[in-house]
Amino acid sequence: MSLAGVCQEKAGVKVALTGNEAIARGALEAGVAYAASYPGSPTAEVLGTLSRVAKQFNLYAEWSVNEKVAMEGVAAASFAGLRSLVVMKADGLNVALDFAGALAISGCRGGMVMVLGDDPNAHSSVREEDSRNLCKAKHLPVLEPSSVREAMEMTREAFALSEELELPVVVRCVTRVCHASGDVELGELVRPERKPDFTRENRVITFGIKLHAGQESKLARAAHLVCDSAFNSYTGPENPERLVIASGPCYMYAQEALEMLGAGGTTGILKLGTTWPLPEALLLEHMERVPEVIFAEEVEPFVEDNVMALAAGCLPGKVRFYGKRSGHVAGPAGPGIGELDPDVLAASLGNILGINYSPGTIDNKQEALSLLEDKMPDRELAFCAGCPHRASFWAVRAALELDGRGGIVLGDIGCYTLGMARTGYYLLQTVHCMGAGIGLAGGMGNLSRFGFDKPVVTLVGDSTFYHAAIPALINARYHNSNFMCIILDNETTAMTGHQPHPGRQHTAMGEPAHTVPMEDIIRGVGMPYIVQDPYDVEASIEVIYDLLRQEGPRVLILRRSCVLAAVRGKQKDRVYVNEDKCIGDSCGCGRFCSRVFACPANVWDAEKGRARIDEAVCNGCGVCASLCPQGAIMVERGV
Amino acid sequence: MVKEPLNIIITGVGGQGNVLASQVVSAAAVQAGYRVAVGETFGVSQRGGSVMSHVRLSLNRPCGPLIPRGQAHVVAGFEPLETMRVLLDYASAETVVIMNNRPNYPLGCLSGEHRYPDPERVEEAVKKMTPRLHVLPATELAKEAGSPLAANMVMTGALAGSGLLPFGRECFISVIGSLFQGIVRDLNLQAFESGFRRMDG
Ligand code: SF4
Ligand code: SF4
Numbered sequence: 001m002s003l004a005g006v007c008q009e010k011a012g013v014k015v016a017l018t019g020n021e022a023i024a025r026g027a028l029e030a031g032v033a034y035a036a037s038y039p040g041s042p043t044a045e046v047l048g049t050l051s052r053v054a055k056q057f058n059l060y061a062e063w064s065v066n067e068k069v070a071m072e073g074v075a076a077a078s079f080a081g082l083r084s085l086v087v088m089k090a091d092g093l094n095v096a097l098d099f100a101g102a103l104a105i106s107g108c109r110g111g112m113v114m115v116l117g118d119d120p121n122a123h124s125s126v127r128e129e130d131s132r133n134l135c136k137a138k139h140l141p142v143l144e145p146s147s148v149r150e151a152m153e154m155t156r157e158a159f160a161l162s163e164e165l166e167l168p169v170v171v172r173c174v175t176r177v178c179h180a181s182g183d184v185e186l187g188e189l190v191r192p193e194r195k196p197d198f199t200r201e202n203r204v205i206t207f208g209i210k211l212h213a214g215q216e217s218k219l220a221r222a223a224h225l226v227c228d229s230a231f232n233s234y235t236g237p238e239n240p241e242r243l244v245i246a247s248g249p250c251y252m253y254a255q256e257a258l259e260m261l262g263a264g265g266t267t268g269i270l271k272l273g274t275t276w277p278l279p280e281a282l283l284l285e286h287m288e289r290v291p292e293v294i295f296a297e298e299v300e301p302f303v304e305d306n307v308m309a310l311a312a313g314c315l316p317g318k319v320r321f322y323g324k325r326s327g328h329v330a331g332p333a334g335p336g337i338g339e340l341d342p343d344v345l346a347a348s349l350g351n352i353l354g355i356n357y358s359p360g361t362i363d364n365k366q367e368a369l370s371l372l373e374d375k376m377p378d379r380e381l382a383f384c385a386g387c388p389h390r391a392s393f394w395a396v397r398a399a400l401e402l403d404g405r406g407g408i409v410l411g412d413i414g415c416y417t418l419g420m421a422r423t424g425y426y427l428l429q430t431v432h433c434m435g436a437g438i439g440l441a442g443g444m445g446n447l448s449r450f451g452f453d454k455p456v457v458t459l460v461g462d463s464t465f466y467h468a469a470i471p472a473l474i475n476a477r478y479h480n481s482n483f484m485c486i487i488l489d490n491e492t493t494a495m496t497g498h499q500p501h502p503g504r505q506h507t508a509m510g511e512p513a514h515t516v517p518m519e520d521i522i523r524g525v526g527m528p529y530i531v532q533d534p535y536d537v538e539a540s541i542e543v544i545y546d547l548l549r550q551e552g553p554r555v556l557i558l559r560r561s562c563v564l565a566a567v568r569g570k571q572k573d574r575v576y577v578n579e580d581k582c583i584g585d586s587c588g589c590g591r592f593c594s595r596v597f598a599c600p601a602n603v604w605d606a607e608k609g610r611a612r613i614d615e616a617v618c619n620g621c622g623v624c625a626s627l628c629p630q631g632a633i634m635v636e637r638g639v
Numbered sequence: 640m641v642k643e644p645l646n647i648i649i650t651g652v653g654g655q656g657n658v659l660a661s662q663v664v665s666a667a668a669v670q671a672g673y674r675v676a677v678g679e680t681f682g683v684s685q686r687g688g689s690v691m692s693h694v695r696l697s698l699n700r701p702c703g704p705l706i707p708r709g710q711a712h713v714v715a716g717f718e719p720l721e722t723m724r725v726l727l728d729y730a731s732a733e734t735v736v737i738m739n740n741r742p743n744y745p746l747g748c749l750s751g752e753h754r755y756p757d758p759e760r761v762e763e764a765v766k767k768m769t770p771r772l773h774v775l776p777a778t779e780l781a782k783e784a785g786s787p788l789a790a791n792m793v794m795t796g797a798l799a800g801s802g803l804l805p806f807g808r809e810c811f812i813s814v815i816g817s818l819f820q821g822i823v824r825d826l827n828l829q830a831f832e833s834g835f836r837r838m839d840g
Contacts, residue, residue, distance in 0.1 A: 002666060004817060016662075016669040123680065147676070147701060180704040181662065181677035183669045252676075252703030260707065342707040360709020362730050368764040369727070376724060377753035379652065379745040382687040422746055594749045600687055603744055604751070616778055616787035617654075617743070 007053055011188045019148045019178040020045035023115055023171070026155030027085050028057055030111065031190035034077035035061045036070035038467065039496035040089030041124035042178035043117030047087050048497065051508035059192055063499050063508040066434075066467040067092035071099050071114070078112040078168070079204050080196035083159050087115040090129040091433060095468070101138040103168060105215055106206045110194070111159030112168040114140070119175050120298040121339040126413065126431060128338070130300040135170050135276055139215050141222045142170045142276040143231060146251040148182035154231060154273065156187065164225070165218050172275070174298055176249040176339070223277035231273025232282060240268035242292035244349070245283075247272045247303055250296040250340050257346035261355045275303055280310055287311060287319055294352060295323035296345055300336050322352050382423040385601040386567075386619030388560035389416045392488050392534040393424040394597065394627075395558075396457065399544035407455035407548060408444065412437035412469075414461035415495045415562075416488050423598065428459070435460070435468025438485060442472055445481030445553065455548045456483035463493040463501045465518060470525075476553040477525050484547050485555045487518060488534075490562040498565050522555050529555035535623055563619045571638035573620035575601075577611045581632035584609040593624045593633065644697035645805065646706045647798075650725045651717025652743045653681065653688050656791030660715070661692035663795050664804075666814045668696050671806035678704030687746075689721055696805065713803050714769075715794050717777070718743045719761040726768050734769045737797050737838070738762075739777035739790060773801070773838065780833045789830035796834025808835065 005015030006025050017025060023046045027035065035054075037047035051061040060077075064070035067088040074086040088096065093116055100114075116135075119125040135142045143158055145151040155171050162169040205211075226232065235255070236243075244267060246254040251271045258264045270286050272279070275297075287293060287307075295304040301324040311319055322328040324335035329348045331338045343359050350357035369376075383390045393416075400407045411417060411428030412435065420428040430440055441458035460469050465487050476483070493499040500506055502516040522529045532543050540558065547556055585591060593602040593611050601618035604611060611632065613624075625633035647664065651657045661677050668675045678693040695702040711729040716722025716738040726736065740758060747753040756764075766772050775797055781789040792815070798804065799811045815827050 002662075014669055016666045016675060018662075147703075149701070176678060176704050179679045179681070181665050181675070181679075182701075182704075183674050249703060249705075252701070253705070256703055256707065341705045342703060346707070359707060360731050362709070362732055362768050364767045365727060368723075368767040371760055371764040371767065372723070372756040375753065375756065376727075377720070377745050377747050377755060379687065379689045379721075380747060382746050384654065384687070422750070591751070595751055598746055598749055600744070600746065600749065603749060614744075616741070616782075616790075 003049065003052060006049055007056065008186055009189060011186055013186050014183050015186065016181055017148060017152070017184050018045065018181045019151050019173060021049050022148045022152035022184055023155045023173065024049035025184070025186065026152040027113070028053070028189055029156045029187045030159040031083055031192045032085050032159070033059050033082040033192035033194065034074060034084040035059060035087070036064045036073050037087035038064055038067045038070055038092055039493050039499040040092050040117065041496055042119055042175040043087050043089055043115055043173065044496040044499070046115055047508065048499065054509045057191060061508050063501065065502055067096040068099050071096040071103070074112060075103050075108060077196070078108040078110040079202065080110065080198040081194055082110040082196060083192065084110060085113050085115065089117045089125065090119065090131045091125065093131050093134055095434065097134060097138070100140065102206045104139045105211045106204045107166040107218070108162065108168055109166065111162040113155060113158045113162060114168050114170045115155065116170055116172045117175070117178055118172060118299070123175050126417065128299050130302060132172060132275060132302045133300065135172070139219055140168060140170050141165065141219070142172050143273060144172050144247045144275045145177050146247070146249055146271060146273070148177065148180050149184045150231070150273065151177050152184050161225070165222055167218055174248050219277050223280055226274035226277065227279040227282045229274050229279065232279055233271050234268060234286065236268025237265055240290055241266040242294065243267070243286055243290045244269045244294045244296055245272060245303060245307060246270070246296040247275050248298055250298060250345065253340055253342045253345045254296045256342040257349050260342070260346045261350050261353065261357060263349065263353055263355060267353070272303060278306055278310060283307060283310060284314055287315060290319065292320050292322065294349065295321070295329060296340060298340055299338070301325055328352050380422055381418050382600050383415065383418060384563055384619065385599050385617045386563035386621035386623070387415070388490055388534045388558070388563065389419065389488055390423065390599060391537055391623045392486070392540070392558045393419050393427055395534060395537050395540035395544055396459070396486065397425045397427055398541045399548060402541070402545050403455065403548045405453070405455055407457055410437045410440050410444070410456070410458040412458070412460040412464050414464050416459055416461055419459065434464050435472060438469045438472035438476065441483040441485065442476040442479070442481040445476065445483035446479065448482055457486060458483060459486050459488055462487060462489040462491065462503055462518065466502050470521060473525050473527070477527055481553050482551055483553060485553065487555065487557045489518065489557050489559040491559070492562050492565055494562040494564070498562065518557065527553055527555050529557060531557045531559055534558040534560050535621060537623060537626060563621060567619050572618070573622060573638045574636040575613045575618050575620055575622065575625060576634055577613060578632050578634050579608065579610045581630050582610045583630060584611070593628055597624055597627055599624055642712050644695045644700070644702050646711050647694040647696070647713045647715065648706065648711045648725050648729055649692040649694065649715045649717070650721045651690055652721060653690050655690070655717045655743070656788065657690045657692055657717060660791045660795045661694050663811065663814050663818070664694050664798065667806060667810035670814065671810045673697065673805070674699060674701060676702040676704050689724065691725060713798070715798050717790065717794055719758055720755065723761055723765060726765060730769050732769065735771040735801070735803055736765060736769050737773045737775070737794065737801060738765065739794060740774050741776065741778035741790070773797070775834070775837050777834065780837070781830050784830040784833055785826045789826055792827045792830035793834035796831035797838045799831070800835035800838030
């Protein structure tokens, strides 16, 4: 929120930053020169912030086509001695993992930091993942901030640690850090001054097992170094009866939980800021003094498993462990699933300590609820009012009905993933990972040789198309798979906040780009394609219906800008219901607009028995007006 | 300061601008010399889900980003149903509530599958739980100020005018002034003022 805070020159000033801004500031304080990312929640705003200040700070920032390409570009800058930063969500690490593993073997030169955003509870992801296990598998050191302030400090310090170890260093941030805000005390800003230096003499090679041995010794050295890290600290009584080992924001929750239980006098907390490799000596020193250890971390028992393995070797049978493995530390969905919070930890710790914890509540809750007849309607996610995807899903549904052969619809990752739910008329039948829809469609499209005779449709967004769809498309063309690929092109990466992609005219830094039109790619692959505006619903239905009846791999581009981007700063069209024409419940349509089409701005005025447009929500797309069977919805063009 | 830390929850529906409101409060607090921790729960919030920001202010201690159950001191509800939802989990008998009276209908209600409770009933239910309830027509006031979308600043103004925060109007004005430019700034300041006047005194 506060770009001014991120750019503040004066050290020592206190400003409020979001976690992602704090990460960006930390990188600036380390003199980062090269940064790249593919947008993903919860970390999307890190590169967004850096790209906005890039010119001012002489750094290079790019939205790459995908995470693997981002990581490779960033590694190249590091090979040439520059400090560099790559940012991605957990799912992105899966995409980049092949290179990440190789890079951990070759090592790097200029400090290289990987910011990984994990999303416990899957607030803005299709699943929750704990990327620490992958980092361990690839031999990458991991730091874990517990707060916004620490996110800034850790990012800054991670560059130095990376140079010391000649290894990329991971800063693993969860949503409760990235999407939090807090006061931070700013350090000195450093302008990148190093000149890239990579000559015929430099070799960064990944080959043979000798390097594996080198990797192990780097990690052993890291394990030694992190024992003295200021990011690990103990708070609590001098001779605690038990120890909580906490990482990430769980450290803050554990403190508050112990306070609420009144158990701070007997229980100490060891905050682990360096979760891989473990600071073994430090852990042993603390564990030797207590008979009981409790783990507080998200999502999986990562620290827990590794500390228990350490103790099994060094302190066999001496310590009793409580955590997810024992089932004691668990949220409502069970141990190792979902987020922790102060209440979950208070209940879990209370259970272990034999203290009853009941969260604060009020007396009249039941009475209040009964006033609402005990009904609190859920708030389902929905496409925004005027979203072109709603029109597209409507058209696909209508065309499939016309076709009548029970065509199947495969999905992908983006705003349109919501098409699996009511807002997309439950059309999507598969949702996996970036680009998977096209690969799956290719497979389904090959099943005709076994007698499979249903039409196959896959829906993919524009950003996802560039990110992960192209090899699957080539494969489909090569093998002549029988399916129809619909690209929902809203000309941006809408889901994560409208970042540009290779189909756009500008780069992250606002420089003019060499646009790579998707038509050129599709043509290059050798596939036929049609472009259609989804707001023209009738025409879209017709085109889809025709294409359904064709054979081989084929593409339809439904192109219309994301409505949020389209209406920004513009006067919207005014849309209203002509109450004389709307015949409400008596219409054969059965309240078509609000009940069936269901744009959130199509509301129902129960008193009047007429449809109404909620002007605070409507974005003026006019699609409902074109669909209303009575022609009762009017559009007044904005000026 | 009355409570240490002071726990505020700002809640509403994606697209209503809650997050911006919580950012304004936190920036104003830091300017006034407080420590602040904000936890945002918004998920894919542009798309109509429930949104909730936990804002915690303290004179000197760092707080976690999440408020424990039953420990909200102030709730600013941008939408009646969402206010109710938050209160069920986070209210205590002393919680003060500032609520926009304008419903935003979930899909299930639009389709007729669920019923959105009668707005007066929601008010009554909220009062049952926490008698200290202030209802205001924030969306209408925002429309008067120039755009229904500025309801978030009306609510921020109401929060500032409630006297429940340990710092005053000036901090907010200077933050809003620095975040926006031109006519958007004027619109937001005007919306802020109208919310402030509603609650002040
Ligand atoms: S014109 Fe109709 S479909 Fe479009 S945003 Fe407004 S109410 Fe929704
Ligand atoms: S952000 Fe854009 S693409 Fe995504 S749901 Fe909203 S209007 Fe649709």
